[in-house]
Amino acid sequence: MKFFEVDLNGYNAKLPILPLPSGVNIAFFNLHGNQEMTEHCGKELAKLVKGCDVLLTAESKGLQLTHVMARELGQPYYAVARKSKKLYMQDGIEVEIKSSITTGAVQKLYLSKHDSELMKGKKVCIVDDVVSTGNSLEGLEKLVEMSGGEIVNKAFVLAEGQAAERKDIVFLGVIPLL
Numbered sequence: 001m002k003f004f005e006v007d008l009n010g011y012n013a014k015l016p017i018l019p020l021p022s023g024v025n026i027a028f029f030n031l032h033g034n035q036e037m038t039e040h041c042g043k044e045l046a047k048l049v050k051g052c053d054v055l056l057t058a059e060s061k062g063l064q065l066t067h068v069m070a071r072e073l074g075q076p077y078y079a080v081a082r083k084s085k086k087l088y089m090q091d092g093i094e095v096e097i098k099s100s101i102t103t104g105a106v107q108k109l110y111l112s113k114h115d116s117e118l119m120k121g122k123k124v125c126i127v128d129d130v131v132s133t134g135n136s137l138e139g140l141e142k143l144v145e146m147s148g149g150e151i152v153n154k155a156f157v158l159a160e161g162q163a164a165e166r167k168d169i170v171f172l173g174v175i176p177l178l
Contacts, residue, residue: 006173049127051153052153056143079111117147124149126144126153
């Protein structure tokens with residue numbers, strides 16, 4: 001197996017190169033189960049997003065990252081956009097997005113009323129593991145807007161492909177589409 005190595009502000013990550021059905025290869029980044037890398041990345045990103053009142057992420061890879069960031073920023077709660085509507089979310093809001101390059105499918109993001117109210121009138125930082133096409137980010141931006149929050153930061157561990165050229169985001173490292 002081939003790997004792509006990337007420096008994440010002092011943490012060297014060795015990412016396996018995996019083929020997608022479309023024929024594109026990606027350097028696969030996965031925070032799940034990697035406590036050391038998640039802690040490092042969360043602490044480093046927290047340094048880049050001072051001034052926000054609340055964090056918003058999408059399940060699932062952004063969850064543990066956002067948990068670390070919220071702890072570092074002294075925020076007792078953060079908002080989570082779910083990919084399926086849960087029983088407690090009947091009075092929440094939803095948006096439809098075309099997913100990232102990895103799936104290409106149309107999906108919805110759901111936000112509970114509690115999480116929507118958490119962002120109302122607040123400075124919000126959107127957090128996720130990787131930004132590529134920006135489709136998931138766009139869905140999260142719509143949820144913040146619908147909730148009455150103001151986006152002040154957008155933070156990612158990695159920017160993939162052309163996303164690294166964006167000026168409206170912060171990130172720790174860059175990975176190419178291979």
